[in-house]
Amino acid sequence: LPTHFTLPSGDKIPSVALGSWRSGPGEVGRAVQTALKAGYRHIDTAWAYKNEAEIGEALKASNIPRNEVWLTSKLWNTFHAPEDVEPALDESLARLGTDYLDLYLIHWPVAQNKDGTLNKELTENNYPTWQKLEELVAKGKIRNIGVSNFNIRRFEKLTSNSLKIQPAVNQVELNFWNPQPELVKWAKEKGILLEAYSPLGSQNRVKDSLDVPEVKEISQVLGITPAQVLISWQVQRGAVVLPKSVTPSRIVENLLITKIPDRLFNTLEAVATSHKPERSVDPSKKWGVDIFE
Numbered sequence: 001l002p003t004h005f006t007l008p009s010g011d012k013i014p015s016v017a018l019g020s021w022r023s024g025p026g027e028v029g030r031a032v033q034t035a036l037k038a039g040y041r042h043i044d045t046a047w048a049y050k051n052e053a054e055i056g057e058a059l060k061a062s063n064i065p066r067n068e069v070w071l072t073s074k075l076w077n078t079f080h081a082p083e084d085v086e087p088a089l090d091e092s093l094a095r096l097g098t099d100y101l102d103l104y105l106i107h108w109p110v111a112q113n114k115d116g117t118l119n120k121e122l123t124e125n126n127y128p129t130w131q132k133l134e135e136l137v138a139k140g141k142i143r144n145i146g147v148s149n150f151n152i153r154r155f156e157k158l159t160s161n162s163l164k165i166q167p168a169v170n171q172v173e174l175n176f177w178n179p180q181p182e183l184v185k186w187a188k189e190k191g192i193l194l195e196a197y198s199p200l201g202s203q204n205r206v207k208d209s210l211d212v213p214e215v216k217e218i219s220q221v222l223g224i225t226p227a228q229v230l231i232s233w234q235v236q237r238g239a240v241v242l243p244k245s246v247t248p249s250r251i252v253e254n255l256l257i258t259k260i261p262d263r264l265f266n267t268l269e270a271v272a273t274s275h276k277p278e279r280s281v282d283p284s285k286k287w288g289v290d291i292f293e
Protein backbone atom coordinates (compact mmCIF):
# COMPACT_ATOMS: atom_id res chain seq x y z
CA LEU A 1 0.00 0.00 0.00
CA PRO A 2 1.19 3.54 -0.65
CA THR A 3 3.15 5.18 2.17
CA HIS A 4 2.31 8.59 0.67
CA PHE A 5 -0.20 10.25 -1.64
CA THR A 6 0.74 13.16 -3.91
CA LEU A 7 -1.28 16.38 -3.68
CA PRO A 8 -1.87 18.82 -6.57
CA SER A 9 0.95 21.00 -5.16
CA GLY A 10 3.36 18.09 -5.62
CA ASP A 11 3.72 17.64 -1.85
CA LYS A 12 3.69 14.08 -0.63
CA ILE A 13 1.39 13.42 2.31
CA PRO A 14 2.02 10.34 4.50
CA SER A 15 -0.90 7.91 4.18
CA VAL A 16 -1.20 7.19 7.91
CA ALA A 17 -1.47 9.99 10.48
CA LEU A 18 -1.87 10.09 14.22
CA GLY A 19 -5.37 11.45 14.88
CA SER A 20 -5.73 13.60 17.98
CA TRP A 21 -9.41 14.45 18.41
CA ARG A 22 -10.24 13.79 22.10
CA SER A 23 -6.54 13.23 22.92
CA GLY A 24 -6.50 15.16 26.14
CA PRO A 25 -4.01 17.18 28.16
CA GLY A 26 -1.25 15.13 29.74
CA GLU A 27 -1.70 12.31 27.20
CA VAL A 28 -1.52 13.85 23.74
CA GLY A 29 2.12 14.92 24.06
CA ARG A 30 3.21 11.44 25.01
CA ALA A 31 1.11 10.00 22.20
CA VAL A 32 2.88 12.25 19.68
CA GLN A 33 6.31 11.33 21.05
CA THR A 34 5.46 7.63 20.88
CA ALA A 35 4.15 8.06 17.35
CA LEU A 36 7.22 9.91 16.12
CA LYS A 37 9.50 7.24 17.63
CA ALA A 38 7.39 4.55 15.95
CA GLY A 39 7.87 6.25 12.59
CA TYR A 40 4.77 8.42 12.12
CA ARG A 41 5.53 11.60 10.20
CA HIS A 42 1.98 12.99 10.04
CA ILE A 43 0.03 14.53 12.91
CA ASP A 44 -3.55 15.71 12.52
CA THR A 45 -4.96 18.27 14.92
CA ALA A 46 -7.32 21.26 14.98
CA TRP A 47 -7.76 24.56 16.78
CA ALA A 48 -10.90 23.10 18.38
CA TYR A 49 -9.11 20.09 19.89
CA LYS A 50 -7.37 22.38 22.39
CA ASN A 51 -4.22 20.26 22.20
CA GLU A 52 -2.04 22.12 19.70
CA ALA A 53 0.29 23.55 22.35
CA GLU A 54 1.08 20.15 23.86
CA ILE A 55 1.56 18.70 20.37
CA GLY A 56 3.93 21.57 19.58
CA GLU A 57 6.00 20.83 22.67
CA ALA A 58 6.22 17.15 21.77
CA LEU A 59 7.36 17.99 18.24
CA LYS A 60 10.03 20.27 19.60
CA ALA A 61 11.18 17.66 22.14
CA SER A 62 11.51 15.06 19.36
CA ASN A 63 14.25 17.11 17.62
CA ILE A 64 12.90 15.89 14.28
CA PRO A 65 13.37 18.66 11.68
CA ARG A 66 10.12 20.51 11.02
CA ASN A 67 10.16 19.69 7.32
CA GLU A 68 10.15 15.95 8.02
CA VAL A 69 6.79 16.00 9.80
CA TRP A 70 3.46 16.67 8.08
CA LEU A 71 1.28 18.93 10.22
CA THR A 72 -2.42 19.47 9.59
CA SER A 73 -4.69 21.81 11.55
CA LYS A 74 -8.18 23.19 10.98
CA LEU A 75 -10.04 26.48 11.03
CA TRP A 76 -12.86 26.51 13.56
CA ASN A 77 -16.44 27.50 12.71
CA THR A 78 -16.33 30.80 14.60
CA PHE A 79 -13.44 32.11 12.45
CA HIS A 80 -14.95 31.86 8.96
CA ALA A 81 -15.38 35.61 8.59
CA PRO A 82 -12.47 36.62 6.31
CA GLU A 83 -10.95 39.00 8.87
CA ASP A 84 -10.84 36.20 11.47
CA VAL A 85 -9.06 33.56 9.39
CA GLU A 86 -5.46 34.77 9.65
CA PRO A 87 -5.58 35.46 13.41
CA ALA A 88 -7.00 31.96 13.98
CA LEU A 89 -4.26 30.42 11.85
CA ASP A 90 -1.62 32.48 13.67
CA GLU A 91 -2.90 31.14 16.97
CA SER A 92 -2.58 27.55 15.74
CA LEU A 93 0.91 28.25 14.39
CA ALA A 94 2.04 29.82 17.67
CA ARG A 95 0.69 26.93 19.71
CA LEU A 96 2.26 24.36 17.43
CA GLY A 97 5.53 26.29 17.53
CA THR A 98 5.91 26.55 13.77
CA ASP A 99 5.69 29.19 11.08
CA TYR A 100 3.80 27.12 8.52
CA LEU A 101 1.32 24.26 8.22
CA ASP A 102 1.52 21.54 5.61
CA LEU A 103 -2.25 21.46 5.40
CA TYR A 104 -5.01 23.68 6.76
CA LEU A 105 -8.65 22.68 6.48
CA ILE A 106 -12.01 24.35 6.88
CA HIS A 107 -13.07 22.11 9.78
CA TRP A 108 -16.81 22.15 8.97
CA PRO A 109 -18.76 23.88 6.23
CA VAL A 110 -20.59 25.59 9.10
CA ALA A 111 -19.90 29.22 10.00
CA GLN A 112 -20.89 30.37 13.46
CA ASN A 113 -21.04 33.85 14.87
CA LYS A 114 -19.09 34.64 18.02
CA ASP A 115 -22.19 33.96 20.14
CA GLY A 116 -22.48 30.47 18.64
CA THR A 117 -25.45 31.26 16.41
CA LEU A 118 -25.40 30.10 12.81
CA ASN A 119 -23.99 32.44 10.19
CA LYS A 120 -26.27 31.31 7.37
CA GLU A 121 -24.61 33.33 4.65
CA LEU A 122 -21.08 32.01 5.23
CA THR A 123 -22.42 28.50 5.78
CA GLU A 124 -24.11 28.39 2.40
CA ASN A 125 -21.18 30.15 0.74
CA ASN A 126 -17.71 29.10 1.85
CA TYR A 127 -15.98 31.03 -0.92
CA PRO A 128 -15.07 34.20 1.08
CA THR A 129 -13.40 32.00 3.70
CA TRP A 130 -11.64 30.00 1.00
CA GLN A 131 -10.27 33.13 -0.68
CA LYS A 132 -8.62 34.07 2.58
CA LEU A 133 -6.99 30.65 2.78
CA GLU A 134 -5.69 31.11 -0.77
CA GLU A 135 -4.08 34.37 0.37
CA LEU A 136 -2.41 32.62 3.29
CA VAL A 137 -0.91 30.05 0.93
CA ALA A 138 0.51 32.94 -1.12
CA LYS A 139 1.92 34.40 2.10
CA GLY A 140 3.72 31.13 2.83
CA LYS A 141 1.90 30.32 6.06
CA ILE A 142 0.20 27.22 4.62
CA ARG A 143 1.43 24.83 1.94
CA ASN A 144 -1.87 23.13 1.09
CA ILE A 145 -5.53 23.89 1.81
CA GLY A 146 -8.57 21.69 1.95
CA VAL A 147 -11.92 21.09 3.56
CA SER A 148 -13.46 18.70 6.05
CA ASN A 149 -16.98 17.34 6.44
CA PHE A 150 -18.10 18.62 3.04
CA ASN A 151 -20.65 16.50 1.22
CA ILE A 152 -20.55 16.41 -2.58
CA ARG A 153 -23.09 19.23 -2.93
CA ARG A 154 -21.17 21.60 -0.68
CA PHE A 155 -17.82 20.68 -2.22
CA GLU A 156 -19.10 21.30 -5.74
CA LYS A 157 -20.73 24.54 -4.68
CA LEU A 158 -17.39 25.80 -3.37
CA THR A 159 -15.45 24.65 -6.43
CA SER A 160 -17.99 26.19 -8.83
CA ASN A 161 -16.27 29.51 -8.03
CA SER A 162 -13.12 30.24 -10.01
CA LEU A 163 -10.72 29.11 -7.33
CA LYS A 164 -7.02 29.94 -7.51
CA ILE A 165 -6.31 26.77 -5.54
CA GLN A 166 -8.51 23.68 -5.58
CA PRO A 167 -9.18 21.92 -2.25
CA ALA A 168 -6.39 19.36 -1.90
CA VAL A 169 -8.36 17.06 0.39
CA ASN A 170 -11.72 16.46 1.97
CA GLN A 171 -11.41 14.99 5.47
CA VAL A 172 -14.50 12.95 6.31
CA GLU A 173 -15.75 10.15 8.50
CA LEU A 174 -15.00 6.80 6.85
CA ASN A 175 -15.34 3.53 8.69
CA PHE A 176 -17.16 0.21 8.62
CA TRP A 177 -20.44 1.78 9.79
CA ASN A 178 -20.25 4.80 7.51
CA PRO A 179 -18.19 3.70 4.48
CA GLN A 180 -19.62 6.32 2.07
CA PRO A 181 -19.03 4.39 -1.19
CA GLU A 182 -20.57 7.15 -3.38
CA LEU A 183 -18.22 9.73 -1.89
CA VAL A 184 -15.22 7.43 -2.37
CA LYS A 185 -16.19 6.84 -6.00
CA TRP A 186 -16.79 10.54 -6.64
CA ALA A 187 -13.46 11.50 -5.07
CA LYS A 188 -11.61 8.95 -7.18
CA GLU A 189 -13.24 10.24 -10.38
CA LYS A 190 -12.48 13.87 -9.52
CA GLY A 191 -8.97 13.17 -8.27
CA ILE A 192 -9.71 14.52 -4.80
CA LEU A 193 -7.94 12.90 -1.90
CA LEU A 194 -10.14 11.85 1.00
CA GLU A 195 -8.84 11.64 4.56
CA ALA A 196 -10.60 9.08 6.76
CA TYR A 197 -11.30 10.15 10.31
CA SER A 198 -12.68 7.76 12.94
CA PRO A 199 -11.53 4.79 10.82
CA LEU A 200 -12.24 2.40 13.72
CA GLY A 201 -15.74 3.79 14.21
CA SER A 202 -14.93 6.32 16.92
CA GLN A 203 -15.30 5.71 20.64
CA ASN A 204 -18.24 3.41 21.38
CA ARG A 205 -18.32 1.76 17.95
CA VAL A 206 -14.69 0.63 18.05
CA LYS A 207 -15.39 -2.65 19.76
CA ASP A 208 -18.17 -3.51 17.28
CA SER A 209 -15.87 -2.68 14.37
CA LEU A 210 -13.13 -4.97 15.63
CA ASP A 211 -15.70 -7.74 16.16
CA VAL A 212 -17.10 -7.79 12.62
CA PRO A 213 -16.72 -11.45 11.50
CA GLU A 214 -15.27 -10.56 8.08
CA VAL A 215 -12.76 -8.18 9.69
CA LYS A 216 -11.69 -10.91 12.10
CA GLU A 217 -11.45 -13.44 9.29
CA ILE A 218 -9.22 -11.18 7.20
CA SER A 219 -7.08 -10.46 10.24
CA GLN A 220 -6.55 -14.19 10.74
CA VAL A 221 -5.77 -14.88 7.10
CA LEU A 222 -3.21 -12.07 6.96
CA GLY A 223 -1.85 -12.48 10.49
CA ILE A 224 -2.59 -8.87 11.41
CA THR A 225 -4.95 -7.32 13.95
CA PRO A 226 -8.57 -6.31 13.21
CA ALA A 227 -7.61 -2.64 13.69
CA GLN A 228 -4.85 -3.04 11.10
CA VAL A 229 -7.40 -4.53 8.67
CA LEU A 230 -9.74 -1.55 9.06
CA ILE A 231 -6.93 1.00 8.77
CA SER A 232 -5.38 -0.76 5.75
CA TRP A 233 -8.79 -0.95 4.09
CA GLN A 234 -9.13 2.86 4.02
CA VAL A 235 -5.68 3.35 2.49
CA GLN A 236 -6.47 0.66 -0.08
CA ARG A 237 -9.68 2.56 -0.91
CA GLY A 238 -7.42 5.51 -1.71
CA ALA A 239 -7.70 7.59 1.46
CA VAL A 240 -5.26 8.99 3.98
CA VAL A 241 -6.21 7.41 7.30
CA LEU A 242 -6.17 9.10 10.72
CA PRO A 243 -6.51 6.56 13.55
CA LYS A 244 -6.58 8.22 16.96
CA SER A 245 -4.93 6.61 19.95
CA VAL A 246 -3.12 7.62 23.11
CA THR A 247 -2.12 4.02 23.93
CA PRO A 248 1.52 3.26 23.01
CA SER A 249 0.95 -0.32 21.81
CA ARG A 250 -2.01 0.75 19.65
CA ILE A 251 -0.13 3.71 18.21
CA VAL A 252 2.59 1.32 17.05
CA GLU A 253 0.03 -1.20 15.80
CA ASN A 254 -1.97 1.33 13.79
CA LEU A 255 0.97 2.44 11.62
CA LEU A 256 1.49 -1.00 10.09
CA ILE A 257 -0.68 -1.25 7.00
CA THR A 258 -0.90 -4.26 4.68
CA LYS A 259 -2.46 -4.82 1.27
CA ILE A 260 -5.62 -6.87 1.56
CA PRO A 261 -5.92 -9.40 -1.32
CA ASP A 262 -8.58 -8.28 -3.82
CA ARG A 263 -11.06 -11.05 -3.04
CA LEU A 264 -11.03 -10.26 0.69
CA PHE A 265 -11.01 -6.50 0.03
CA ASN A 266 -14.14 -6.89 -2.11
CA THR A 267 -15.82 -8.99 0.60
CA LEU A 268 -15.12 -6.32 3.21
CA GLU A 269 -16.31 -3.55 0.89
CA ALA A 270 -19.52 -5.49 0.16
CA VAL A 271 -20.37 -6.25 3.76
CA ALA A 272 -19.60 -2.71 4.90
CA THR A 273 -21.82 -1.20 2.22
CA SER A 274 -24.71 -3.63 2.58
CA HIS A 275 -26.14 -2.25 5.83
CA LYS A 276 -27.80 1.10 6.46
CA PRO A 277 -25.04 3.67 6.96
CA GLU A 278 -24.64 5.06 10.48
CA ARG A 279 -22.69 8.25 11.00
CA SER A 280 -20.85 8.48 14.33
CA VAL A 281 -20.00 12.16 14.16
CA ASP A 282 -22.60 14.81 13.30
CA PRO A 283 -22.82 17.82 15.58
CA SER A 284 -24.41 19.91 12.85
CA LYS A 285 -28.04 19.66 13.97
CA LYS A 286 -27.17 21.25 17.28
CA TRP A 287 -25.63 24.06 15.23
CA GLY A 288 -28.99 24.60 13.55
CA VAL A 289 -28.22 23.12 10.12
CA ASP A 290 -28.22 19.66 8.58
CA ILE A 291 -24.93 19.77 6.73
CA PHE A 292 -25.09 16.32 5.20
CA GLU A 293 -28.40 16.99 3.43
Ligand code: A2P
Nearest residue numbers: 198199200201202206227243244245246247250
Ligand atom coordinates in the same frame (compact mmCIF):
# COMPACT_ATOMS: atom_id res chain seq x y z
P1 A2P B 1 -7.18 4.97 22.93
O1 A2P B 1 -6.92 6.34 22.40
O2 A2P B 1 -7.55 4.97 24.38
O3 A2P B 1 -6.05 4.01 22.62
P2 A2P B 1 -11.14 6.33 15.84
O4 A2P B 1 -9.78 6.60 15.30
O5 A2P B 1 -12.01 5.50 14.97
O6 A2P B 1 -11.84 7.58 16.31
O7 A2P B 1 -10.97 5.42 17.16
C1 A2P B 1 -10.33 5.94 18.30
C2 A2P B 1 -10.68 5.07 19.47
O8 A2P B 1 -10.23 3.72 19.24
C3 A2P B 1 -10.03 5.51 20.74
O9 A2P B 1 -10.96 5.29 21.77
C4 A2P B 1 -8.82 4.59 20.87
O10 A2P B 1 -8.51 4.37 22.23
C5 A2P B 1 -9.29 3.32 20.21
N1 A2P B 1 -8.21 2.61 19.47
C6 A2P B 1 -7.26 3.16 18.70
N2 A2P B 1 -6.47 2.23 18.15
C7 A2P B 1 -6.94 1.03 18.57
C8 A2P B 1 -6.54 -0.31 18.36
N3 A2P B 1 -5.50 -0.59 17.57
N4 A2P B 1 -7.23 -1.30 18.98
C9 A2P B 1 -8.29 -1.01 19.77
N5 A2P B 1 -8.73 0.25 20.00
C10 A2P B 1 -8.06 1.27 19.42
